[in-house]
Amino acid sequence: LTTVEGPFLLGEAIAGGVSFHDVFALPDDAAAVQLGSRAGIEITQVAPDVLKSMASSVSPRGPIAVISVPEAPQPRRIDTIVLWKLGDPGNAGTIIRTAAALGFQVIATEGTVDLWAPKVLRAAVGGHFRAAPVERFVADPQELIELGLRPILAVADAELQAEDAVKGQEPIAIIVGNEAHGAPDGLNALPGVESMSLAMPGGMESLNAAVAASILMYLRISC
């Protein structure tokens, strides 16, 4: 189970066909009543203090719904973004948002933040319900290769430019590593795994992980 918060995300969850267990809203929440009747969901009215104690956000306006985490779909042979031990829920959600917008499949390794945590759901703004992520599938890039994908690891100092690396007919698996530690040592030395870097002419050490992942996905559909 997980929780989704706010009228927009609830609407997306309803449209996405997830199973609802409970929905809690403030007594004067007209939008919640409307959503509930549209979806045939019974709403439990709660006081502001109760709503606040249930919410992951600081100033929740509700409604808050308890939903079943949908069963993970089977991974497919399409362009994919792989979260390799990604730690920040905001980054994970933002990547899911971009992936849903650009038509990418999302795969996460063990050690990545729970992709169905409320903060991830919030940052993804409904992306979960349009293109459900496939969690904890890979432990080794070989599994991506067996799926028919070409794994390309995003690193800071590869010789191969990202614009060139993402080209080609074969579906690719863009791998982004942990925010603080990057990709695990040795991952890029595995057979069949390429490395690529984004240009940073201004000279910072790195980009935000969600930004880097999103630029790489966009280059894939654009270049």
Next chain:
Amino acid sequence: LTTVEGPFLLGEAIAGGVSFHDVFALPDDAAAVQLGSRAGIEITQVAPDVLKSMASSVSPRGPIAVISVPEAPQPRRIDTIVLWKLGDPGNAGTIIRTAAALGFQVIATEGTVDLWAPKVLRAAVGGHFRAAPVERFVADPQELIELGLRPILAVADAELQAEDAVKGQEPIAIIVGNEAHGAPDGLNALPGVESMSLAMPGGMESLNAAVAASILMYLRISC
């Protein structure tokens, strides 16, 4: 004045030549002592509770420095990202990080979050000290045109694709609007202001503002 937190950001601030007023650290913070002696800054030792009460982060490890906000530089005729009433400090900081990495100038309108707020500084990971933003310069795109820039507004439904819009010899000013409300009505109807959109074949309504701004900047240096 503003505060910068953590050894990395302090190191960047020292390298950037900002003026320090006070630095606070825990008694056993060896990294702070090292930074202090490197920069000739006196460090005041404080108890964990005191450090926590000063910090903007939930689990501060210090050091925390009070610095002067550097004087805003004069705007230049180079590629620019314009934050039009952007509200989220994390987004603003992430955009400053990408801008610094890609060599863009940052301009913000009145109504944009304070670019020197601690949360913005944290998300920018030192970007402020490499490419200082120019705050609250424009109230009208005409000011960008007078600076010799070509203003292009990022919207959800323009006919012009971003990849084509950002091309050209003349320096451009990419304008991104508020997270919830987008760009103000009528901005794209002003003379000399173009509109552009990113492709979203997957079908979400929008991308995260920092992601959209970062993709657009990267397309500019890459396409």
